[in-house]
Amino acid sequence: MAESETTRLEAFSDGVFAIAITLLILEIKVPAGPETQEHGLWRALLDRWPSYVGYVISFATIGIMWVNHHALFKYIRRVDRALLLANLLLLMTISFLPYPTAVLAEHLPDADSRTPAAVFYGGTLVVFAISFNVLWWAARGRRRLIGADAHPEGVRTITFRYGMGPLSYGMATAVALVNVWASLAIHLGLALMYALSERREDGEEE
Amino acid sequence: MAESETTRLEAFSDGVFAIAITLLILEIKVPAGPETQEHGLWRALLDRWPSYVGYVISFATIGIMWVNHHALFKYIRRVDRALLLANLLLLMTISFLPYPTAVLAEHLPDADSRTPAAVFYGGTLVVFAISFNVLWWAARGRRRLIGADAHPEGVRTITFRYGMGPLSYGMATAVALVNVWASLAIHLGLALMYALSERREDGEEE
């Protein structure tokens, strides 16, 4: 398959990323009339804070992952069936994320079910990080999928950075067993860290 | 119409595939607070297993079908109105799939309605396989839609493989009358088989 194949694969992936990121809002429930009788609409809107927290973390995570998917495909020149399947696995995890996000938002205020909700959410991100590595291995293992002009250091940087993902997200998930809020803060921090630190990887072009 | 017409048709189809595959998650219901009172959130999440089964099978099926749609359009160079209509029929079936998936997930735990749900699901996949053949016939029957450089063996391989589709999915659906689980296992197996065996078809480029 030619380079144009990468284009269509990227376009399809972009579509799934764009839809998953936009569907997140559907999980936030609109306060109905009766709910606002006693304390007013502002209070009802503020009571939705766990939904906003989930929205922001998941939006940031999917958004950054889109940027990374993007960065990764700068190195990939060809597509074979293994890569297609690895990419489908990644997209399946992305598409799944609105569900644990909604579970988290629903159960964050409840002390009893808060921990399983955060572990379920974090576990999804671990699978996410793993499938990112599977995709990268599928491309790198068959060296000819990567352009001959690929900067070896760039390839090593990606290998290292993505290799750290499952570990980082795994630890963030484990933290949820002790303190859910700390776990969520780490998730948001990881998204920002991946967002900012990636810059070096593009360094040669600046 | 020029080759660029194919591009726009493929982009539109990709959009429908991408949206249908992402909408699947909306059908999985978030466990509400009360449901988790007695047995906890983990149990409530585990009780959703039929939804996860449906999600994975439908995601794999749509994903593989996207790959195949993709492979098919490598041979198609021109678009006429019959092809547009055949493609619309295919997209209508794809867009429909989240519904039988949700029906299956809702009724899989219930011994009484499990069988009709699986037959309804399988029947949709049969229509799916048929409309794939209609699309291919619409392209092949008017030979000029296919590039003159099309590999005759590749064309024959697709004709044979897609021709098998309605039969295979039909048998998988019939199995549901005897055993629903065996039927679902065959559906998943068919998706994987289509995913892996297609490789030979791209062989000349490797």
Place this chain on the structure above:
Amino acid sequence: MAESETTRLEAFSDGVFAIAITLLILEIKVPAGPETQEHGLWRALLDRWPSYVGYVISFATIGIMWVNHHALFKYIRRVDRALLLANLLLLMTISFLPYPTAVLAEHLPDADSRTPAAVFYGGTLVVFAISFNVLWWAARGRRRLIGADAHPEGVRTITFRYGMGPLSYGMATAVALVNVWASLAIHLGLALMYALSERREDGEEE
């Protein structure tokens, strides 16, 4: 703006068409467990027939309209702000269509509210047909938006065909006041007629 502007406008429009057409399925409700107790799941699925009717008619209509939008932009070479706004108006009607479709499906079985539901549905299609004409006038009125190489007969054919739209859909809507089923049959017939008769317009390329 250059021709590439048309590309982005078409891509955005394709996105809205693709999403609206795929969202139609979300309006079909999954039969819940209790509903199937008495008569079984098959009966509950069959009772959804008005939803399937609405799904097929709206899918066909949006699909054919996408094809026509497509045909129309073969003539349009440039984009200005009036065209952008006319296109937004058209997209607003397309995006709205899942709502009257759901209203129709909900009220088709009820003899009392069947008629207003069909009139509401048909009225949306009238607005749809009008906004198609507004788009075409916006392009044709400023002749330079259309390529100098545009076939005059093709332009006339589109002008005539689209000019007939509001009238045809208006009559189909009026028929709903007498007989809802006849009205729906005409809607489906109009979609097919627009699908098949358009071929002459592309004739010079065959």
Place this chain on the structure above:
Amino acid sequence: MAESETTRLEAFSDGVFAIAITLLILEIKVPAGPETQEHGLWRALLDRWPSYVGYVISFATIGIMWVNHHALFKYIRRVDRALLLANLLLLMTISFLPYPTAVLAEHLPDADSRTPAAVFYGGTLVVFAISFNVLWWAARGRRRLIGADAHPEGVRTITFRYGMGPLSYGMATAVALVNVWASLAIHLGLALMYALSERREDGEEE
């Protein structure tokens, strides 16, 4: 990153705009059978007017913002990570808009909660206008992201026009504290004003 990077960023953004604009319709609830018993379906459909008002204003706003995003990227030639993040912030606000739209539609008929709903809605548009400025600053502050051939007056016009945004939307939001209807009329007026006045900016090409 090369110009093709802008292409993929624009395509992803277009996807999010297209999905957010199309999801608006999902927030309008279909009148159920019982609701139409007493006064009929027409009355029930008319009672949905706040939803239609919200639909039109939000559709117009997102649509015009898409046009502006579009106009803005005519000047942007390169993409760096800061721009990607600023764009994500903008998309996060766009994706969020269906929620305040639904809140507005739900509470517009209720004199008590109408004002907070309109302030919440307007506040989202203020954040929207701010994030548009952040995006523009991210592009302009690093001058090399903008093509060397960028028309200085065009750049100044955008800077001024977008700089006015937060102020205009802020005032429209403040008006909601006095009169909600006036505030909504201003929002619609702002969308139209941005739609029409932008023409001068493209003037050099006409």
